[in-house]
Amino acid sequence: MSNVLRSRYVSVFILAAIAIVLPLFLGTGYELRIMVLVAIFSLSAVGLSLLLGQAGQISLGHGAFMGIGAYAVAIGPAHYGIPPLVSAVLGLVLSCVVAYVIGRPILRLKGYYLAIATLGLSYMMSLFIDSEPAFTNGPDGMYVPYISFGDYQVSGTLTWYCISVIALLIGITLAINLATSPTGRAFRALKDSEIAASVFGVDVSQKKVLAFVVAAGYASVAGSLLALYDNFASPYAAGFMNSLELVTAVVIGGMGSIIGAVVGAAILTVVPQLLADYQNYDTIFIGSIIILFLVFLPQGIVPSLRAKIGKEAKL
Amino acid sequence: MRLRLNVMLAALAVVAVSAPVSWAQAEIKVGAVLSITGPVAFMGEPQERTLKMDIEKINAEGGVLGQPLNLTIYDDGADASKARTFAQRLIQDDKVSSILGVTLTGPSMALYPIAENAKVPVFTLAGAIQLVEPIKKWMFKIGHTDRQACSVLFQDMKSRGIERVGLISGNDSFGNSMRTQCLGMVDEYGIKIVADERYGPRDSDMTPQLVNIKNAPGLQAVLSPGHGESATILTRNYRQLGFTQPLYQSHGVASHGYVSATGAAAEGVRVPAPAILIADQLPEDNPQRAVALDYAKRYQERFNEPAGFFGAAAADALRLFVAAAEKAGSTDPEKIRAAAEQLGPVVGAAGIYNLTDTDHLGLDTSTFYMSEVHDGKWRLLGPDE
Amino acid sequence: MTTLLHFVFSGLVVGGIYALVGLGFTLTYDAMRIINVTQAEFVMLGGMLTAVLFGAGFPLWGAAVIAILITIVVGLLMYRLTIAPAKEDDHVGLIIITFGVAIFIEGLTKVLFGKQMLQFPPFSGRESIPILGINVQPQAIWMLVGALLVFLVLHVFQTRFLSGQAMRATSANPLAANLVGIKTSRIIAMAFGISAAIGAIAGVLMTPITLVRYDIGILLGIKGFAAAMLGGLGNPLGALVGGLLVGLLESLGAGYISSAYKDAFAFIVLIGALTFLPHGLLGKKYVERV
Numbered sequence: 007m008s009n010v011l012r013s014r015y016v017s018v019f020i021l022a023a024i025a026i027v028l029p030l031f032l033g034t035g036y037e038l039r040i041m042v043l044v045a046i047f048s049l050s051a052v053g054l055s056l057l058l059g060q061a062g063q064i065s066l067g068h069g070a071f072m073g074i075g076a077y078a079v080a081i082g083p084a085h086y087g088i089p090p091l092v093s094a095v096l097g098l099v100l101s102c103v104v105a106y107v108i109g110r111p112i113l114r115l116k117g118y119y120l121a122i123a124t125l126g127l128s129y130m131m132s133l134f135i136d137s138e139p140a141f142t143n144g145p146d147g148m149y150v151p152y153i154s155f156g157d158y159q160v161s162g163t164l165t166w167y168c169i170s171v172i173a174l175l176i177g178i179t180l181a182i183n184l185a186t187s188p189t190g191r192a193f194r195a196l197k198d199s200e201i202a203a204s205v206f207g208v209d210v211s212q213k214k215v216l217a218f219v220v221a222a223g224y225a226s227v228a229g230s231l232l233a234l235y236d237n238f239a240s241p242y243a244a245g246f247m248n249s250l251e252l253v254t255a256v257v258i259g260g261m262g263s264i265i266g267a268v269v270g271a272a273i274l275t276v277v278p279q280l281l282a283d284y285q286n287y288d289t290i291f292i293g294s295i296i297i298l299f300l301v302f303l304p305q306g307i308v309p310s311l312r313a314k315i316g317k318e319a320k321l
Numbered sequence: 322m323r324l325r326l327n328v329m330l331a332a333l334a335v336v337a338v339s340a341p342v343s344w345a346q347a348e349i350k351v352g353a354v355l356s357i358t359g360p361v362a363f364m365g366e367p368q369e370r371t372l373k374m375d376i377e378k379i380n381a382e383g384g385v386l387g388q389p390l391n392l393t394i395y396d397d398g399a400d401a402s403k404a405r406t407f408a409q410r411l412i413q414d415d416k417v418s419s420i421l422g423v424t425l426t427g428p429s430m431a432l433y434p435i436a437e438n439a440k441v442p443v444f445t446l447a448g449a450i451q452l453v454e455p456i457k458k459w460m461f462k463i464g465h466t467d468r469q470a471c472s473v474l475f476q477d478m479k480s481r482g483i484e485r486v487g488l489i490s491g492n493d494s495f496g497n498s499m500r501t502q503c504l505g506m507v508d509e510y511g512i513k514i515v516a517d518e519r520y521g522p523r524d525s526d527m528t529p530q531l532v533n534i535k536n537a538p539g540l541q542a543v544l545s546p547g548h549g550e551s552a553t554i555l556t557r558n559y560r561q562l563g564f565t566q567p568l569y570q571s572h573g574v575a576s577h578g579y580v581s582a583t584g585a586a587a588e589g590v591r592v593p594a595p596a597i598l599i600a601d602q603l604p605e606d607n608p609q610r611a612v613a614l615d616y617a618k619r620y621q622e623r624f625n626e627p628a629g630f631f632g633a634a635a636a637d638a639l640r641l642f643v644a645a646a647e648k649a650g651s652t653d654p655e656k657i658r659a660a661a662e663q664l665g666p667v668v669g670a671a672g673i674y675n676l677t678d679t680d681h682l683g684l685d686t687s688t689f690y691m692s693e694v695h696d697g698k699w700r701l702l703g704p705d706e
Numbered sequence: 707m708t709t710l711l712h713f714v715f716s717g718l719v720v721g722g723i724y725a726l727v728g729l730g731f732t733l734t735y736d737a738m739r740i741i742n743v744t745q746a747e748f749v750m751l752g753g754m755l756t757a758v759l760f761g762a763g764f765p766l767w768g769a770a771v772i773a774i775l776i777t778i779v780v781g782l783l784m785y786r787l788t789i790a791p792a793k794e795d796d797h798v799g800l801i802i803i804t805f806g807v808a809i810f811i812e813g814l815t816k817v818l819f820g821k822q823m824l825q826f827p828p829f830s831g832r833e834s835i836p837i838l839g840i841n842v843q844p845q846a847i848w849m850l851v852g853a854l855l856v857f858l859v860l861h862v863f864q865t866r867f868l869s870g871q872a873m874r875a876t877s878a879n880p881l882a883a884n885l886v887g888i889k890t891s892r893i894i895a896m897a898f899g900i901s902a903a904i905g906a907i908a909g910v911l912m913t914p915i916t917l918v919r920y921d922i923g924i925l926l927g928i929k930g931f932a933a934a935m936l937g938g939l940g941n942p943l944g945a946l947v948g949g950l951l952v953g954l955l956e957s958l959g960a961g962y963i964s965s966a967y968k969d970a971f972a973f974i975v976l977i978g979a980l981t982f983l984p985h986g987l988l989g990k991k992y993v994e995r996v
Contacts, residue, residue, distance in 0.1 A: 111977070290812075529716055
């Protein structure tokens with residue numbers, strides 16, 4: 007038992023335990039749906055956390071990749087007759103390619119150019135979705151078919167809860183792996199000082215692009231899961247607001263912490279459900295959160311708590 | 322330690338999310354999922370205000386079946402995924418008898434399977450024809466389809482001998498839907514679209530697009546199905562460029578707000594208007610006149626803003642729900658749904674509805690009234706103008 | 707020919723606004739080596755506050771002046787409360803903070819002033835003036851002239867006045883400037899104030915034509931940044947040239963290629979500039995390469 011607790015994957019085990027127990031409390035209706043959305047959103051946030059928290063690169067348009075993943079599973083079956091699961095994989099590939107193509111030229115320069123470039127990317131993705139109704143059904147969103155094996159259709163909140171939680175756990179495990187590997191150390195070296203890192207032999211551009219591509223991959227998978235769960239690809243996922251919420255999740259959870267991304271994502275998904283009149287104040291709420299956290303609690307929730315409780319800052 | 326932290330967070334989530342539902346007894350619970358914020362706030366806000374205003378009035382007059390109506394509204398912010406979440410919440414937690422309003426097509430389509438599974442009727446206010454064709458057992462569509470608006474517009478053009486038309490539309494939900502539907506109808510009316518330009522809903526200048534349209538050969542009229550400030554900017558650009566051809570718009574600008582914001586440039590613009598816009602010019606024996614005037618007056622007094630198409634449709638959705646509930650004599654969702662199909666013609670502020678088991682739209686184009694801006698006001702056009 | 711003239715003029719007018727936004731970016735980049743995402747919100751505030759004050763009964767000029775002053779205060783407050791306390795070398799954090807402030811300003815505006823678009827009358831009426839065969843709105847001329855005036859005034863300030871020269875010194879070498887007795891934190895605050903003023907002026911100039919709403923900031927910011935990048939970050943003249951070019955490309959693209967993707971042209975320019983011209987057309991050569 008103590009071996010488990012000391013393992014770097016202890017957070018994964020704890021999350022798994024909570025996840026198993028949760029449906030017993032929440033039932034399988036609306037409340038469990040919220041948990042599915044938390045899991046999916048967390049998956050995307052974990053990817054962003056690798057980019058932002060570990061490698062120190064800012065992406066303000068992460069939703070664009072969720073959009074690619076979401077629309078892949080709608081467009082693949084509808085226009086090309088490709089089954090949804092395969093389409094999701096293709097969407098993943100496409101997201102990684104796009105990230106590579108955009109990332110390579112821009113990441114050679116100072117990191118904050120990526121911020122504006124990704125902001126523009128997210129906007130362009132929305133523009134494309136809206137402007138090609140023949141391809142994407144425009145702003146009204148697009149139907150996504152069920153994944154089916156013969157007669158069996160993958161559907162229902164409990165089923166998708168299991169799928170998305172497993173995906174999240176895998177995603178976190180891989181992220182922890184990456185973060186504790188030499189590549190992960192290279193990422194953190196980048197964040198501290200690119201010049202020092204390159205002096206030490208780190209191929210700075212290549213590592214930055216790698217982080218960006220990995221993050222895009224996470225977002226794409228999350229986007230596909232969301233669209234498959236809803237049987238619907240909504241342009242909102244690719245949009246500015248969603249990208250903003252993802253960044254906020256990582257910031258409040260703690261930029262250096264992978265589990266922090268999950269905490270941030272959970273807060274940002276659950277809190278709006280609790281505040282009845284939230285929608286009109288969502289922008290000001292998110293803006294204030296970003297400012298307050300970065301000015302007063304720049305470490306974020308999880309690392310701050312950890313520091314308080316006295317453990318050394320790990321993952 | 323980490324374990325306790327995570328357990329605490331989980332407990333918090335559990336407690337927060339399963340908050341107690343209201344225990345009020347003997348109430349009729351209804352819900353709505355509207356897009357009050359986001360890109361279509363111009364539709365969602367009047368819908369929200371209208372529902373609240375009219376339910377207050379109904380409750381003050383004794384409620385329905387002797388019980389007050391209890392309305393829960395959630396804002397989906399134009400996100401289909403949120404709409405689906407809120408629909409589930411309305412049905413499962415708030416236990417509504419019906420969902421009285423959904424603003425947009427995307428959210429309507431996304432939440433329909435939830436309503437269908439739970440057997441709760443939805444009265445959607447969105448504009449696309451796919452919402453009722455093919456017919457969906459648990460969804461009624463309240464308010465004209467964009468196809469009907471196009472039909473009335475093209476009919477007017479045809480009667481003036483106009484064939485070659487330039488089209489300019491926004492790439493948001495409303496503009497897209499109007500454009501698709503109109504393009505699909507051109508053959509029926511012998512209309513030829515000689516230019517097809519788009520603009521972004523936040524664009525501040527449409528001159529390049531309009532210049533292209535102006536250069537289209539043989540141009541006889543321009544159709545711009547817009548709304549809000551884009552419509553104002555476009556209309557001003559239109560006049561500045563010196564177009565002589567008539568400008569047609571759609572029910573998105575069928576409001577006094579458009580005329581006052583646009584000023585003199587709006588003169589001569591033609592629009593298929595719902596009754597509330599020109600209610601005082603309708604003949605005394607027109608059945609919609611009284612209903613439309615009453616709604617327009619109450620909305621203006623309460624909110625200090627002129628009433629428009631979208632709020633009127635919401636008022637009618639509520640009207641239909643109440644009629645169905647009273648006919649069914651029950652708040653049971655299945656009975657309400659069945660009763661709605663047997664109401665016969667119901668006169669509303671935005672149309673006269675005749676819902677049946679094969680027609681969940683129940684509207685024809687006779688309740689769109691072709692109107693024109695004249696001397697800074699909307700003027701109902703006579704049959705031969 | 708008239709068609710081309712139309713597109714060109716449209717492009718120049720809107721390019722003037724992009725130039726002003728880009729100028730603000732350049733100034734704060736010069737001062738602190740950060741991209742201040744809030745720059746475009748200053749533009750929105752200038753237009754929005756003027757519209758609100760005008761609607762409440764203030765005369766147009768009074769409303770505009772007060773709006774600009776309030777925006778300057780917002781810019782200075784922002785510096786004082788969020789930028790100054792943060793660690794200087796934490797660039798990632800700083801940019802996200804400016805982003806957070808931008809979002810906060812948007813949200814506050816939405817809550818205080820609502821979601822519809824507001825406007826106020828143009829400075830000298832709406833009668834079009836025929837120039838070279840196209841009908842030009844008087845306000846468009848105000849916009850272009852105003853933009854040029856701002857650049858001129860800034861240039862004079864930076865070359866003839868001590869504080870302006872101090873600004874340039876600080877941007878060239880903060881340490882040396884400090885050693886010579888220049889209070890760098892004051893200079894940076896001044897840069898924030900000036901960019902806020904420039905942004906607000908842009909907002910006041912453009913609102914009679916474009917109208918203003920709480921959420922016009924982000925898209926304007928992307929385009930303004932493209933302008934600054936294209937012209938070369940750190941060079942005010944670059945912002946002017948970049949802005950006009952971006953405006954022109956956008957207008958010509960919308961007219962000749964595709965109106966649906968009008969907004970994409972600025973973005974394409976941005977990516978192209980970052981890829982092929984990282985110093986911009988006129989930029990200084992100190993961009994760090996890694």
